Amino acid sequence: MTARVAVVGGGISGLVSAYRLRQSLGPDADIVLVDDSGRAGGKLRTTRLAGGPFDVGAEAFIVRRSEVPDLAAELGLGSRIVHPGGSRPLIWSNGRTHALPAGTLMGIPKNSEALAGLVDERTLARITAERDRPFEWRPGSDVTVADLVGDRFGEQVVRRSVDPLLGGVYSGTADTIGVRAALPTLAAALDRGAPNLSAAVAEAIPSAGEGPVFGAFRDGYAELTDALTAKARPTFVEAQARGLRRDGNAWSLDPIGRVDGLVLAVSAPRLAELLTEAAPGAAEIAGGISTASSAVVALAFSAQEALPESSGILVATGEELTAKAFTLSSRKWPHLAERDVQTVRVSFGRFGDSCVVNLPDSELVEAARRDLATVTGVDAEPVDEAVVRWRDGLPQYGRGHTERIEKLEEHVGRLDSLEVAGAVLHGVGVPACIRTATTAVTRLLSRVAG
Known part of the structure; x- marks a missing residue:
């Protein structure tokens, strides 16, 4: 049958x-x-x-996991996978851009040097002293990322370093995301008896490895x-x-x-x-x-516009911007840089913030252009635009x-x-x-x- x-x-x-x-x-x-x-x-x-x-x-997938490359090869699409260039993201915090911290696990640092310039001196001292503070973790337990990181490193680390990265993955914040599901390698290090959060992060950070981390398809x-x-x-x-x-x-x-x-x-x-x-x-x-809802505004500009030499800009919590992130696509992806326009993705919406997603298209485009001008200085009229909403798009x-x-x-x-x-x-x-x-x-x- x-x-x-x-x-x-x-x-x-x-x-x-x-x-x-x-x-x-x-x-x-x-x-x-x-x-x-x-x-x-x-x-x-x-x-x-x-x-x-x-x-x-x-937009992208992790190429160091085999699922997408293997499936692409099955479908005859292996040669269509492309990789980002060498530009790095920035973080918009306290009204200006900062380099994305290196040596972190989803923004959680292994030492204070990783966040120098992004957080204040008091917070840096707190990160350094964390190794000497008593620490308790019950194997198999779970807490929110905000509760763990905020207690050990302080609120500035949560809002300026961790939230921007979690927002890009989950359209949420550290308050809505649990350690065990979102950061399993960190939870495993804690379960194995790491004496403090700094040591657990150092253990959980993946090795640099070889080759690119992310991939995409040339024609989407x-x-x-x-x-x-x-x-x-x-x-x-x-x-x-x-x-x-x-x-x-x-x-x-x-x-x-x-x-x-x-x-x-x-x-x-x-x-x-x-x-x-x-x-x-x-x-x-x-x-x-x-679940969280989000929206993406895609903008195309003349190739002559001077976008920053960065793959994108993530926005810290509490900034006076409507957008949560900007992907400078023509800077990030060499295959898009070959086109005769420059392209940008502006992302909106975190968990609990459905109002911005429900704005009319014209208001979302206006907000995207306004925020992009604030963080990059580019205030030109786009040659094309597109608006897409993702309701209940990402589970928390x-x-x-x-x-x-x-x-x-x-x-x-x-x-x-x-x-x-x-x-x-x-x-x-x-x-x-x-x-x-x-x-x-x-x-x-x-x-x-x-």
């Missing part, structure tokens, strides 16, 4: 799930992809800006999502999936009806809605995971997130032929999403194909 399998959610996790299902179930399987956005790709989105492709969702993530869609060949249903319920030895889902199995690759709020009847325990956990990996996800997966594991994938689980980056999708399909196939 021909298998009929549904994937709910058309982001990278859903597309990889559909692709892996097609690989295993063959050309005759009916693979249905349900998404209400009208497009595949989710938070991976490539638009046209000043005549060329430009990513306005997720659309290269990846288009290839996955072409290979998976799903039946695309543009609708919001509802009414998930058990139907004998199968599942029923509105509006597509009966399926032999399914993968749910959706945001935490949507996951909670879908699992309300089938797995109320899992639904309650998913419903308790907060709060204190206790790993424990919550373990319990959620226990609940889902009791359901026959249903799996969960996506950023809500074990990482918000593209590599982590690819891994959760592959794992979900492997487990699902052991039941559906059997």
